Amino acid sequence: MNTRDLVLIALFAAIVVVLGLIPPITLGFIPVPITAQSMGVMLAGCIIGAKRGAFSFLLFILLVAIGLPVLSGGRGGLAVFAGPSGGFILGWSVAAFVTGLIAERFVHPGNSEARQFVGFFLASVIGGIVALYAIGVPWLSAVTGTPLMTAATGSLVFIPGDLLKAAIATLAARAVYAGYPLLPARA
Amino acid sequence: MLTSLYVEGQSWFHRVPVRLKLIALPVLSVALFTTDAPLLLLPAFLLCGALYLSLGMTARDAFSRVGFVLFTILVLAAVNLFLVPLPQVAALVLRLTTLVLFAAAVTATTTIGAFMDEITILLKPLERLGLLWAADVSLALGLVLRFVPDIFARYQAISEAHRARGLPIRPMTIIGPLIILTLKDADTIAAAIDARGFRRQ
Numbered sequence: 001m002n003t004r005d006l007v008l009i010a011l012f013a014a015i016v017v018v019l020g021l022i023p024p025i026t027l028g029f030i031p032v033p034i035t036a037q038s039m040g041v042m043l044a045g046c047i048i049g050a051k052r053g054a055f056s057f058l059l060f061i062l063l064v065a066i067g068l069p070v071l072s073g074g075r076g077g078l079a080v081f082a083g084p085s086g087g088f089i090l091g092w093s094v095a096a097f098v099t100g101l102i103a104e105r106f107v108h109p110g111n112s113e114a115r116q117f118v119g120f121f122l123a124s125v126i127g128g129i130v131a132l133y134a135i136g137v138p139w140l141s142a143v144t145g146t147p148l149m150t151a152a153t154g155s156l157v158f159i160p161g162d163l164l165k166a167a168i169a170t171l172a173a174r175a176v177y178a179g180y181p182l183l184p185a186r187a
Numbered sequence: 188m189l190t191s192l193y194v195e196g197q198s199w200f201h202r203v204p205v206r207l208k209l210i211a212l213p214v215l216s217v218a219l220f221t222t223d224a225p226l227l228l229l230p231a232f233l234l235c236g237a238l239y240l241s242l243g244m245t246a247r248d249a250f251s252r253v254g255f256v257l258f259t260i261l262v263l264a265a266v267n268l269f270l271v272p273l274p275q276v277a278a279l280v281l282r283l284t285t286l287v288l289f290a291a292a293v294t295a296t297t298t299i300g301a302f303m304d305e306i307t308i309l310l311k312p313l314e315r316l317g318l319l320w321a322a323d324v325s326l327a328l329g330l331v332l333r334f335v336p337d338i339f340a341r342y343q344a345i346s347e348a349h350r351a352r353g354l355p356i357r358p359m360t361i362i363g364p365l366i367i368l369t370l371k372d373a374d375t376i377a378a379a380i381d382a383r384g385f386r387r388q
Contacts, residue, residue: 003386004377006323010330011338011369011376017189017331018338018365025358036358047366059327066302067192067294075255077192077294078212082286083256084263144263145271145279154266168358175363180371 008048008182012056013063016040020072034161035072039169041092041132042124045099046107046173049183053096061093087139091132099127103173104183113174120173124166129159189335192252194295196243205301208293215289219282223274228281235288242295253291260284303328326385330376338369 020037040060044053060070069076071089080089106119133155141151177183200208215231222228240249260283267276303325310321345364349356380386 001319001323002377003380004373006327006386007330007373007377007380008370010327011334011373013327014331014334014338015366015369017335018342019362021339022342022361036362039358039362043362043366047370059324059331062306062324062328063331066299066306067297068189068299069192070189073255077252078290079253079256079287079294082216082290083283084259140263143283144260144267145275146263146267147270150266150270168362171359172362172366175359176366176370179363180367182370 005052009052009056009059012044012048012052013059016044016056016060017063017070020070024072034165037072039128039165039172041095042099042128042166042169043173044096045101045127046103046120046123046169047176047182048100049104050097050100053100054093057093057096061089064089084140084144085136086143088132088136091135091139094135095127095132097127098131099123102126107177107183109181116174116177117170120170120177121166124169124173125163128166128169129162189332191299192294193298194242194244196296198242198296200238200242200292201296203296205297205305208297209305212290212293216286219286223278225274225277225281228278228285232281232285232288235285235292239288239292239295242292244295252295253287256287257284260287320386323386326380334369338365341365341368 016037019040020035022036025034025036041053041057044056047053048056063070064076064080065078067077071080080086100123102123103120106122107116111119133152137151137155138148140146141148144151146154219228219231239253240246242249244252260280264276264280267279306324307321310319310324313319314321342361342365345361346356349360354360
């Protein structure tokens with residue numbers, strides 16, 4: 001890994017910290033405000049790619065673990081891993097990796113704009129939602145003893161909000177890809 | 188802007204070696220998950236609660252650190268009431284709350300420096316295999332702490348620019364410029380690091 005990759009990893013982790021500091025976005029048609037930080041996984045995979053995105057989130061998870069209040073709402077510390085949703089936080093790194101793999105595969109500079117949008121959206125949905133829930137939901141079920149099927153159906157409530165995040169992340173990732181592409185230069 | 192969750196203090200738990208605390212946490216979690224007996228879980232809960240409250244935090248601070256996690260535990264317990272027998276739900280609440288309190292106690296009594304020392308030791312085997320440099324992890328961590336205030340200031344500047352033009356502040360129009368402006372600095376920062384020979388390359 002060269003120094004530039006290391007710096008990109010650190011800068012992206014810092015961006016995710018800042019996304020946790022900015023006020024949550026409220027949209028008229030969804031009652032729950034959306035925290036910008038929860039889009040970080042999708043953004044990391046789509047913008048700096050699989051390997052650097054995964055390392056960036058490992059670094060972010062390290063920041064949480066050593067007691068910095070970097071999660072949105074000023075949360076942090078080892079307690080968040082001991083709680084029921086610890087699996088979602090530990091799963092971020094894998095989710096960023098999966099997002100990055102798909103984005104690297106489907107988005108190329110020569111593609112039409114529409115195809116790039118589709119590629120980023122697919123990557124965000126499969127990595128940032130499917131892969132993340134595949135880790136977080138069984139974890140939650142194992143920790144709390146809630147039957148897996150109940151935990152899975154219960155999580156469906158969050159899917160519309162997550163799809164919206166994927167859409168916003170797609171627009172942002174495509175804007176960055178057009179302005180300052182980093183995805184093709186693999187770590 | 189980023190103040191650690193460490194609490195200044197001289198309690199006995201502050202003086203326990205960091206490594207011991209970090210080993211005790213997974214040991215405790217395995218132990219708690221092997222039992223459903225309230226006679227074991229309740230004393231563990233009371234002990235960890237007393238430990239957490241003895242660290243010298245105000246009641247408000249102590250609650251705000253764990254409130255959110257405790258809330259999710261209670262929500263899931265409420266769901267579980269309909270699905271699993273009551274004794275099991277009680278065991279779940281006691282077990283998870285105990286773990287959360289102990290974990291929060293470890294966080295509150297361990298400085299970032301002490302954590303980093305332990306992490307450097309944990310990374311030693313990986314370093315020997317040539318997979319990564321422990322020093323790189325510290326460097327990356329330092330870079331994050333150094334650049335968070337800068338990036339936040341940049342976010343405020345972009346919001347101001349929106350306001351000056353009478354535009355609504357939308358994530359779509361903020362995240363893009365924020366990321367591009369930040370990542371564009373990567374080359375300069377990388378050059379500065381290499382010029383100082385921080386990574387011995």
